[in-house]
Amino acid sequence: MALATRTDRRPSTTRTIWDSSVGKKSVMAVSGLVMLGYLVVHMLGNLKIFFGADEFNGYAHWLRTLGSPFLHHEWALWIVRVGLLAAVVAHAVSAYQLSRRDIRARPVKYAHKRRRASYATRTMRWGGVILGLFIVWHLLDLTTLTVNERAWAGHPYENVLSTFSTWYGNTIYIVAMAALGLHVRHGFWSAAQTLGAGSARRDRTLKFLANGLALVLFAGFVSVPVAVMTGVVN
Amino acid sequence: MKLTLRVWRQRGADAPGHMASYEVDGISEDMSFLEMLDTLNEDLILRGEDPVAFDHDCREGICGACSLVINGDAHGPERTTTCQLHMRSFDDGDTIDVEPWRAAAFPVVKDLVVDRGSFDRIIQAGGYITAPTGAAPEAHATAVPKADADFAFEHAECIGCGACVAACPNGSAMLFTSAKVNHLNVLPQGSPERETRVLDMVARMDEEGFGGCTLTGECATACPKGIPLPSIAAMNKEWLRAVRKGPR
Ligand code: HEM
Ligand code: FES
Numbered sequence: 001m002a003l004a005t006r007t008d009r010r011p012s013t014t015r016t017i018w019d020s021s022v023g024k025k026s027v028m029a030v031s032g033l034v035m036l037g038y039l040v041v042h043m044l045g046n047l048k049i050f051f052g053a054d055e056f057n058g059y060a061h062w063l064r065t066l067g068s069p070f071l072h073h074e075w076a077l078w079i080v081r082v083g084l085l086a087a088v089v090a091h092a093v094s095a096y097q098l099s100r101r102d103i104r105a106r107p108v109k110y111a112h113k114r115r116r117a118s119y120a121t122r123t124m125r126w127g128g129v130i131l132g133l134f135i136v137w138h139l140l141d142l143t144t145l146t147v148n149e150r151a152w153a154g155h156p157y158e159n160v161l162s163t164f165s166t167w168y169g170n171t172i173y174i175v176a177m178a179a180l181g182l183h184v185r186h187g188f189w190s191a192a193q194t195l196g197a198g199s200a201r202r203d204r205t206l207k208f209l210a211n212g213l214a215l216v217l218f219a220g221f222v223s224v225p226v227a228v229m230t231g232v233v234n
Numbered sequence: 235m236k237l238t239l240r241v242w243r244q245r246g247a248d249a250p251g252h253m254a255s256y257e258v259d260g261i262s263e264d265m266s267f268l269e270m271l272d273t274l275n276e277d278l279i280l281r282g283e284d285p286v287a288f289d290h291d292c293r294e295g296i297c298g299a300c301s302l303v304i305n306g307d308a309h310g311p312e313r314t315t316t317c318q319l320h321m322r323s324f325d326d327g328d329t330i331d332v333e334p335w336r337a338a339a340f341p342v343v344k345d346l347v348v349d350r351g352s353f354d355r356i357i358q359a360g361g362y363i364t365a366p367t368g369a370a371p372e373a374h375a376t377a378v379p380k381a382d383a384d385f386a387f388e389h390a391e392c393i394g395c396g397a398c399v400a401a402c403p404n405g406s407a408m409l410f411t412s413a414k415v416n417h418l419n420v421l422p423q424g425s426p427e428r429e430t431r432v433l434d435m436v437a438r439m440d441e442e443g444f445g446g447c448t449l450t451g452e453c454a455t456a457c458p459k460g461i462p463l464p465s466i467a468a469m470n471k472e473w474l475r476a477v478r479k480g481p482r
Contacts, residue, residue, distance in 0.1 A: 010433075013477055021446035022436050022473045098446045105338050105405035105445030111242075111253050112331035114306035116403045117450035124448065190449045193464075196471025200464045 021101060022194075024094045029191035031091040036184060036213070038084060043220040049233055053157040060156045092132060099125055120186040127179040134176035141169070164228035173225050181218035185210050235261040235321060238329040239274065241286055244342050251342065253331070263322035267310060268293060268300060270321055271332075287345040293317040295458065298393030301400070302346055303333040308397035308456040315395065315458045335396050337405035339442045352442035353394050353410060359438035360431035361414045363423045382420045389417035391459040398453035398461075404445030409453035411439045412469035413461045419472050429476035436473055 010016070017023030045063075049056045066076035116122070137147070141163055145151035150162040163169040188210035192198045198206060227233040236259045244251030258274045265273070268290050275285035291299035295318040304310035310319045324330060332346065340348040378386075392413035399407050415432045418424030424431065447466055454463035 010481060013480075016433070016477055019440075020436055020473075021440050022470055023477070025446060026470070026474060102404035102406070102445035102448065105443060106336055106403070107338050108336050110303060110306055110333055110336055111240075112303070112306040112333065116401075116452050117448075121448065121450050186449070193449050193467040194447075194470055196467055196474055198464050198467030200462060203464065 021098060024098055025194045027090055028094040028098070029194040031087040031094075032187050033191055034087040035084065035091065036188065038080070038087075039180070039217055040213075043217055046224055047220060049157065049160060049224055050227065053155075056157040056160075057155060061154075088132075088135065092128070095125070095128055118186070120182040123179075123182055124186055127183045130176060130179040131183060134172065134179070137172060138176075160224065161228055161234065164225040170225045170229060174222055177218050177221045180221070181214040184217060185214040188213055235263060235324070235326045237261060237270070237324065237327070239332060240329065241274075241332045241346070242334055242342075243286070243345055245284075245344065247341055247343060253333075261321055263320065263324075265321045266293070267302070267304065267316050267319040267321065287343075287347045289347050290317055296393060298395035301335050301348065301395060301397070303331075303335065303400055305331050308335070308400040309395075309458055313455075313458060313460070315393075318458075335400035337396075337399045337444065339405065339407070339444045340396060340399060348396075350394070350396050352444070353396060353407070355442060356407065356411055356435050356438045357394075357414065360427060360434040361418065363418060363421075364426055365423060376422050378421060385420050386417050389413040389420075389461065389465060392417070392457075392461050393459060395458065397456045397458060399444065401452040401456035402445065402447075403450055403452065404448055406447050406453070407439050407442070407444040408447040408466050408469070409457060409461055409463075411435050412465040415469045415472060416465055428472070429479055429481040432469065432472045432476050433481055436469075 011019070017027065045059060048059050063077055064074045071079075140146040141148050142156065142159055145153060145159060148159055148162055149166065150158070152158050152162075164173070189198075189206050192202075192206045224233070236257070239256045239258060240253045241256060242251055243254045256274055256278075258270065258277070261270050261273060268288070271286060271288060278285045289299045289301055291297045293300070295315045298315075300309075300316040302309065302316045304316070304319070309316045311323050312319055334340075334342050334346045335348045335350075337348075339352040340350055343349050389412075392410060394410060396410070398409035399405055402408075415435055418431060419428050449463075449466070451463050454461060454465075
């Protein structure tokens, strides 16, 4: 028996990935994991605030000299920034497009309503929007210092204290970190499924890791405003 | 038992629909949900009204024809098909909401009947094997490891009812498609089309207007045949592998 030979041409790999709901979701998973990796490092760096202004500001200075003498001043930092921007854009665009598809797929709602899925799962979209807004606020606050009340360029320790001595600075930060914890709780496990690493055998380990990461990130990040508020860091 | 039913009535595909209330009396708890609806329809016919249209065929939980979202749950409160759901799962005096599968890819034909042709087209895109026809091959000619056979069987249980789509907040057909892909992709008989199968079936699934997977797990909870949620991860793995290797 002769098998039919395919004569139609397949689109490029990039096209196939971006045009498919499964492929686009894998873009979301990879970009999410990239951001997640960054956040773990970022959180560890933030904890240096507990060891005084010199250590923290020295660390911030070192970040700018990273890679020297091979890389010019701040180049390493800019490489990371460009990578992160690409990740945020890829993540947000795929999240938006996939969400549109999902909503269109159920044009008529059920009359009998009931809660579907866990809280972390249900809040991925709005939690993501909160994170997106927070990223903008956070950059204006501590990178460009545009909205920081006692901005002092080159002195991140003092700028952090300034942020966390306002009620809104603390509120915005803590709410965003709660959103982050929830997002990572569903997101990390989800990304494992999307990338094909999930299985019945590994499920408990993956859920444990997701919860652990979410908790460690939340606790690590939130320890800073709490320390400033309670005067442990001053 | 005496029950109040609130049932979706819609005269045709393009007609507007609404939830209509009916009282049914004399329901035995040993009746299946469909027999309860038969009782309602007998009443309606005697009263000269249009009976409620709903899908059913085998009534023994194997064909996948029956559907219905009952009080917000696909196939109702038990993990079984609507034809195998018994009225003892309800209490006398209950009000029960009965709605069709809701998904853009499952348009309503009439009342509670939806067109699941989109599932057929996903199957047509790759849910088959290219085997020579003729005399049945010797059963032991192609060895299948036990673990693979179990995996294939688990996924072959899918009866294509569409409860996964109905339960998913995104109207996604990922569980259905993954059951079909995994069933054939793990077997030697399915391996010649291993890459094209998953690429074509997923592409067809997207074209039909199903939503994407956000891993809420609602599909696997609703599945009367217990197709597990990790099936989706297994299909994602096959899909990414096929993209990497390129279809043969
Ligand atoms: C621009 C802000 C963000 C938006 C709008 C956003 C939105 C989303 C949405 C809608 C999903 C899919 C949820 C679902 O499948 O149920 C998702 C998944 C995910 N997000 Fe985000 N998110 C944002 C920021 C982040 C950040 C900062 C991280 C880093 C920790 C992250 C990590 C993840 C991961 C790992 C996933 C899982 C991907 C998958 O399901 O395969 N996201 N995000
Ligand atoms: S009627 Fe066949 S499965 Fe329910």
